[in-house]
Amino acid sequence: xxxxxxxxxxxxxxxxxxxxxxxxxxxxxxxxxxxxxxxxxxxxxxxxxxxxxxxxxxxxxxxxxxxxxxxxxxxxxxxxxxxxxxxxxxxxxxxxxxxxxxxxxxxxxxxxxxxxxxxxxxxxxxxxxxxxxxxxxxxxxxxxxxxxxxxxxxxxxxxxxxxxxxxxxxxxxxxxxxxxxxxxxxxxxxxxxxxxxxxxxxxxxxxxxxxxxxxxxxxxxxxxxxxxxxxxxxxxxxxxxxxxxxxxxxxxxxxxxxxxxxxxxxxxxxxxxxxxxxxxxxxxxxxxxxxxxxxxxxxxxxxxxxxxxxxxxxxxxxxxxxxxxxxxxxxxxxxxxxxxxx
Amino acid sequence: xxxxxxxxxxxxxxxxxxxxxxxxxxxxxxxxxxxxxxxxxxxxxxxxxxxxxxxxxxxxxxxxxxxxxxxxxxxxxxxxxxxxxxxxxxxxxxxxxxxxxxxxxxxxxxxxxxxxxxxxxxxxxxxxxxxxxxxxxxxxxxxxxxxxxxxxxxxxxxxxxxxxxxxxxxxxxxxxxxxxxxxxxxxxxxxxxxxxxxxxxxxxxxxxxxxxxxxxxxxxxxxxxxxxxxxxxxxxxxxxxxxxxxxxxxxxxxxxxxxxxxxxxxxxxxxxxxxxxxxxxxxxxxxxxxxxxxxxxxxxxxxxxxxxxxxxxxxxxxxxxxxxxxxxxxxxxxxxxxxxxx
DNA sequence: CCCTTGCATGTGATCGATCACTTTGCTTCG
DNA sequence: CGAAGCAAAGTGATCGATCACATGCAAGGG
Numbered sequence: 005x006x007x008x009x010x011x012x013x014x015x016x017x018x019x020x021x022x023x024x025x026x027x028x029x030x031x032x033x034x035x036x037x038x039x040x041x042x043x044x045x046x047x048x049x050x051x052x053x054x055x056x057x058x059x060x061x062x063x064x065x066x067x068x069x070x071x072x073x074x075x076x077x078x079x080x081x082x083x084x085x086x087x088x089x090x091x092x093x094x095x096x097x098x099x100x101x102x103x104x105x106x107x108x109x110x111x112x113x114x115x116x117x118x119x120x121x122x123x124x125x126x127x128x129x130x131x132x133x134x135x136x137x138x139x140x141x142x143x144x145x146x147x148x149x150x151x152x153x154x155x156x157x158x159x160x161x162x163x164x165x166x167x168x169x170x171x172x173x174x175x176x177x178x179x180x181x182x183x184x185x186x187x188x189x190x191x192x193x194x195x196x197x198x199x200x201x202x203x204x205x206x207x208x209x210x211x212x213x214x215x216x217x218x219x220x221x222x223x224x225x226x227x228x229x230x231x232x233x234x235x236x237x238x239x240x241x242x243x244x245x246x247x248x249x250x251x252x253x254x255x256x257x258x259x260x261x262x263x264x265x266x267x268x269x270x271x272x273x274x275x276x277x278x279x280x281x282x283x284x285x286x287x288x289x290x291x292x293x294x295x296x297x298x299x300x301x302x303x304x305x306x307x308x309x310x311x312x313x314x315x316x317x318x319x320x321x322x323x324x325x326x327x328x329x330x331x332x333x334x335x336x337x338x339x340x341x342x343x344x345x346x
Numbered sequence: 347x348x349x350x351x352x353x354x355x356x357x358x359x360x361x362x363x364x365x366x367x368x369x370x371x372x373x374x375x376x377x378x379x380x381x382x383x384x385x386x387x388x389x390x391x392x393x394x395x396x397x398x399x400x401x402x403x404x405x406x407x408x409x410x411x412x413x414x415x416x417x418x419x420x421x422x423x424x425x426x427x428x429x430x431x432x433x434x435x436x437x438x439x440x441x442x443x444x445x446x447x448x449x450x451x452x453x454x455x456x457x458x459x460x461x462x463x464x465x466x467x468x469x470x471x472x473x474x475x476x477x478x479x480x481x482x483x484x485x486x487x488x489x490x491x492x493x494x495x496x497x498x499x500x501x502x503x504x505x506x507x508x509x510x511x512x513x514x515x516x517x518x519x520x521x522x523x524x525x526x527x528x529x530x531x532x533x534x535x536x537x538x539x540x541x542x543x544x545x546x547x548x549x550x551x552x553x554x555x556x557x558x559x560x561x562x563x564x565x566x567x568x569x570x571x572x573x574x575x576x577x578x579x580x581x582x583x584x585x586x587x588x589x590x591x592x593x594x595x596x597x598x599x600x601x602x603x604x605x606x607x608x609x610x611x612x613x614x615x616x617x618x619x620x621x622x623x624x625x626x627x628x629x630x631x632x633x634x635x636x637x638x639x640x641x642x643x644x645x646x647x648x649x650x651x652x653x654x655x656x657x658x659x660x661x662x663x664x665x666x667x668x669x670x671x672x673x674x675x676x677x678x679x680x681x682x683x684x685x686x687x688x
Numbered sequence: 689c690c691c692t693t694g695c696a697t698g699t700g701a702t703c704g705a706t707c708a709c710t711t712t713g714c715t716t717c718g
Numbered sequence: 719c720g721a722a723g724c725a726a727a728g729t730g731a732t733c734g735a736t737c738a739c740a741t742g743c744a745a746g747g748g
Contacts, residue, residue, distance in 0.1 A: 071733090072735050
């Protein structure tokens with residue numbers, strides 16, 4: 005399992021700024037300036053340092069730099085504990101955004117319950133390792149326990165005081181689009197199989213769903229308290245009374261939708277002929293199921309980038325730029341939805 | 347989107363070891379000893395320091411410590427660029443194992459192609475930020491470019507010189523179990539839809555598949571060069587000649603299997619009546635598809651732990667303990683496989 | 689011709705810990 | 719009683735960078 009390890013040499017000690025300076029015939033401070041690219045340096049000096057750095061294969065010691073500057077250029081990303089809910093594209097977007105700004109990311113919180121996770125975050129901040137935290141999972145009472153910390157913490161999907169300006173519950177918005185779309189097809193009575201309570205995205209979708217049903221004068225049979233899992237979708241479908249009158253189901257994500265569809269099928273209820281089902285996330289397999297899965301495509305990478313951008317802005321004490329919301333989501337109706345049976 | 351940020355106070359400066367020492371009435375070195383838990387300290391001294399630390403809310407500055415000890419207690423985990431192939435349970439296992447040994451993990455490489463990824467890894471090592479690298483994706487020519495580095499790099503699924511002792515191609519082994527299982531049911535002619543070349547796990551499964559077919563005196567129609575995606579499975583099934591004689595397909599993973607099944611279904615070929623299909627990974631949705639998906643359950647978390655354990659051992663210059671292989675995989679035949687049509 | 693001005697560069701202090709070595713203080717035993 | 723022996727605690731150097739400030743040197747003004 006071990007791949008290549010350095011086979012070379014006598015454990016050459018890493019060169020320091022002093023050695024570069026000596027070889028280039030300048031002072032350490034001049035080398036430091038060179039590294040910071042201060043501008044204002046005689047070209048001859050510059051090239052001497054250039055050569056010395058190349059010859060010694062010098063790389064700045066980032067630890068030492070951090071120590072002096074008191075900046076670590078590291079942010080922590082907190083992921084949820086449960087297997088299936090890790091939003092990889094978001095993670096990738098967030099990570100890339102951080103990387104582009106010269107930050108490295110520390111992914112933590114994959115272990116332990118919510119309490120321990122909060123503990124870990126606190127430690128990370130307290131020990132000065134991270135300049136900020138981006139969490140993709142609820143942190144519980146962390147807020148209350150951070151009295152002393154000044155580093156920003158952002159929980160994905162939760163909003164700051166500025167929320168009005170960008171639309172509250174933004175990442176639940178497409179729930180309204182789904183409801184409207186289904187209502188246009190003739191559906192009147194809905195069910196929502198929600199994600200785990202406490203998750204901003206679940207709570208947002210839940211809220212927007214309820215809002216939308218009211219807004220368009222429709223009926224909601226209810227909201228099933230799911231947990232993002234395939235199983236919870238299956239159970240919701242199995243437990244729905246035969247006389248519920250529901251003809252359209254909004255599932256919290258594509259996995260839940262799979263469960264819902266299978267649950268109906270096992271009861272002899274056809275999808276989409278008898279009931280329409282919408283998923284969320286446009287997982288790549290949705291196109292290959294029978295029926296193909298109606299869903300919401302979200303630009304997870306962009307969402308991740310945006311979340312990280314907010315965090316980095318907060319770290320710098322600035323305000324984050326907003327990406328136009330309209331580009332982030334797109335309704336993708338496919339085979340699992342259609343007109344109601346009548 | 348911004349959650350709580352510290353609302354408290356005048357940006358209280360973090361306490362140092364000196365302040366603790368002064369408050370406790372001892373020297374800084376004594377406090378350092380306390381932190382290292384050297385043993386051998388008068389209980390009275392200990393409790394004085396205890397109190398001082400609590401009062402000042404002191405947390406050691408890990409950067410400063412790293413600088414002096416020249417140990418960062420950080421390892422890098424390199425993830426693949428493509429969306430679907432991130433082995434979350436492995437990531438979790440690896441991360442947890444690192445955490446338990448006092449290491450933090452730096453997740454990188456989510457951006458850029460293979461070249462840039464290798465670049466990133468090199469930077470990380472060169473700047474002294476990471477003590478080792480665990481990659482879940484091939485690193486290409488990285489090995490050649492690490493001439494000077496002494497930090498260990500482990501690529502998941504690739505083996506060191508010690509491979510004989512634990513069974514070469516270990517993580518492809520279950521492919522043989524699948525073949526044997528299907529042969530016992532009466533199948534004689536197989537197809538393997540492989541994962542992306544270059545990936546150790548894909549290559550291992552490929553090799554073990556070929557070996558097994560030969561070993562049991564069976565026939566392989568061939569190996570389809572897939573890329574882990576649902577689509578590649580679909581294409582493989584669509585492109586299979588009607589007279590291929592294949593009655594059993596081994597897919598590289600569950601997603602590929604979904605594609606294969608749908609591909610057959612779209613041609614009017616029934617699964618499992620006409621063709622048996624096996625997936626790999628036991629994704630949670632497999633139980634809810636029609637037909638339910640035959641697959642291989644692997645203990646991803648344990649695999650991740652083991653990989654990280656190897657890395658940590660390498661960092662310490664030790665040899666890693668091996669987990670018994672038998673516990674890591676389990677064949678799970680379900681609805682998508684059965685006897686051949688005759 | 690001297691002094692100001694500004695750019696390029698050098699000197700020494702500093703970040704917060706640990707390391708290597710020294711000192712203090714108490715036991716113990718010949 | 720004195721010195722060895724040992725545990726506990728202290729002193730100063732050090733890791734590798736940046737920061738704050740000082741200095742050298744050439745150009746320009748009075």
